[in-house]
Amino acid sequence: MISRSIVTKLPKINLKWYRSTASLNSSIKLDPLELHNHKDWLSPTEVIKIFETLKDPNSTLTVLNQLSKRKDYNPNEALYTSVVNNLSEAKNFDGIEEVMKRIKVEKRCRLSDGFFYNVIRIYGLRAGRINRAIETLFDMPNYSSWPTPKTFNFVLNLLVNTKQFDVIHEVYMGAGKLGVEIDACCLNIMMKGLCKNGDINAALQVFDEFPKQNCKPNVRTFSTLMHGLCKLGRVEEAFSLLHKMETEGVEPDTISINILISGLRKNNRIKESIDVFEKMLLKGCEPIPSTYQEVLYALIDSKEYIKAMNLAKKMSSMKMVPSFDSYKLIIHGLCEKKIVEDIDLVLKHMIENGYLPKLSMWKQILQCILRN
Template identity: 65%
Template structure:
């Protein structure tokens, strides 16, 4: 019913630390649920082993209730974590909510921020219960635990990624209630949300929040706004942010340059894009495969096929393989220009990189080689 791979995925994604802290490993349990009542004493480690070896993870809450009636039962975070893990594997999210209420009412142990982070992550990613994630975040003080900025930011990012932009600000402004110290990552999430809903000018204003929160914008701050500006055709404004980065001692990375080159390409400002690529090299910033590909696409868009072929050679020397789409466009372009010698080189590189020309491409090539159908 529940595959071993699915169990491992749940453990890796949502409980990377909980069972490591108990130093248990994964030995076979000497106990089964039917033997619990016959055992005189169960240590916390033995209880955890029972849950680790449950054949039916959906029975975890029932079993916990059974164990809770024992006089030797001492709840702790590791026990609750393995129970939540089982319920997550069973996709029994209602039972997780029941367990969380039980923990809050009983108040028998303190839970860490990491525990709540994992529960919130399950609600948000696995269960799709976004509102439950928010409620759990703001309910944490009732468990005598306050969220870290990591947990707070996770919820903000969850809201942005699920396009609940109207809720993001409501959660953000309540951060002080939870004692959260706003950091650059938090403000970057707000900027990402504003950019995604087209509020670029509002995103600009978030720059003013950085000094108020005693933090500074980083490269991600700038690249997010640059991307939004380029998407809306405001490339010159995006370019001007490079100067602001320099003034604020923020080093641009390959993502920043890729964004700007792509923006220039979409406006057919090819030479400016090539100059931007040269600027990358001069600044000592390592271009990534995306940087090379954007320049190549710019040359292909401008039908500068010989320059594109030469740039392909540079890419290949740098062990960056052009895309199949790049090969397709340049083959068609070289065929139209009857540039047979250059076409031969491109085809050899294409095959060498594992791409096989399709029927339409072969027809184009044959039409170039034998224009009279001979």
């Protein structure tokens, strides 16, 4: 029998340190590829950590198969998301399809729209599997999940950006089947696709759908139509949309004004493009660099070289760099009108903005000076 005095002399055991060390040793011994031999109970957080710390994402399916053989296997959305993201990183898109089939068979948890949005995004943007993205969207009800307008609109936009114009309408018509309520964003995407495909009349028909769908057009709606109309030279109709925006209570933004200014200039309606720009400034709508550049070209086109020079100077003071062609055309115009005294100023600003005049420009300037 051990005496009390001997017991009191024994060092005290730090249980907290012992437990943490034991836990550390356990994690060190844990081989992700041999999980079926590991007897300890793994929490959902520990399982996810295994996938997040895998050195080789290509081993993801092997680890998942090992996990599925354990008694404590209880997959949730976070686990499936980690698996899908790992496979995406490994560019194993066939593996993602295998996991999606597995989820459907297992039926162990209900997945959110956010999970499917991630999968669809991977198929569409990383894998380039547009058809698989569409199939996944329409397969969501088989997982007891329904898409939100965000996911539905993402697929529509994906089809527009990849010019899959023959499929867009078919997907759009499937909104009711998926329980998706058509919103302004959805109609805007449809209009963008039709405009890109050169079918502006069909886009105008979609515009007429807004009140029928209880949707209110926004500034993007008008910008899309204005751009499509200007591209086809139907500037008058684009210009009329500016007035319609006012009646609808939609405030024009920089992009919509920029589209109109560009459209007017390219259709030789120079004065109107400058007028729109001036009204824009009066309303306190700050133009973007491309707007200033369009107006600069408009002034050059109308041979208002002094005004063009002053605008270029203003752009420089606002940290905007006019194009090289702008300076070239201004100098050409000043030489043509024999306004020699301002050429030096334009050259100075041009060099300050990092441009070097070409030999042909110097020749033109010298000829102009010598003639005077």
